Amino acid sequence: MNTNESRTAVITGASAGLGEALAEQLAGRGWNLILTARGEERLAKVAERLDARHLAGNLAWDRAHRERLIALAEGRVDLLVNNASTLGELPMRRLAEADLEVWPEVYELNVRVPLHLAQLALPSLREQGGAIVNITSDAATGPYETWGAYGSSKAALDQLSNVLAAEEPDVRVWAIDPGEMHTRMLADAVGEEESAQAPPPSEAAALIAAIIESRPAGGRIEARYFEPPRGAQE
């Protein structure tokens, strides 16, 4: 990854939770940031605080929004963080009762959107020797009851990351599991009381920033077990 001049990262879902915390981490490390989420007000406040560019909009079902987002980078994307995601139906239901009408939304935001953004950014990522972070979950591998829609979409994202890593030798592609975090998404899934037992997203964000800067081999990484390889870049 080019470290001689200031690098540019595009982060989705950057107005709250892990996306906001990772934006803070990267801003502190000198990255230029381009941030997106649906809600303009909250996103604009984060962008102003971090001196970042931003573009509000729904990433799902809107190719033009995604194209405008990547175009903001004017051909210089060093890092794409696919972080925005949805659980789908709430409360989540067992597969036997799942509402399949909701599944296209889950697979759109959690699988197709990350790949489309990667397609748009790849010419620049290849040129810069850049990286893609796809935020995954332990629900991709654990058979948690009621987590079937979300979990299977994250499993698809994991495999998409593996294949992309093999196909794009000039770009690092990681699927990173941040572990449980006290955020709106976890509260939506398990309730505020249980969610509050989880660590703040700033902890996972610091680990993910360290992964990005140390550039380990591509693949699936559980952030909490990450140890920087010897001789890694600071």
Ligand SMILES: NC(=O)c1ccc[n+]([C@@H]2O[C@H](COP(=O)([O-])OP(=O)(O)OC[C@H]3O[C@@H](n4cnc5c(N)ncnc54)[C@H](OP(=O)(O)O)[C@@H]3O)[C@@H](O)[C@H]2O)c1
């Ligand atoms: N929290 C956990 O315990 C946990 C555990 C494992 C993995 N993860 C993963 O970590 C990532 C971040 O989750 P989080 O817990 O930080 O979530 P969060 O606090 O709910 O934040 C989600 C962010 O995504 C944005 N967003 C949602 N839908 C969007 C859409 N259609 N288009 C654009 N932006 C959208 C939200 O803003 P708007 O609502 O304004 O759009 C917000 O900025 C996700 O990939 C999640 O699957 C979370």
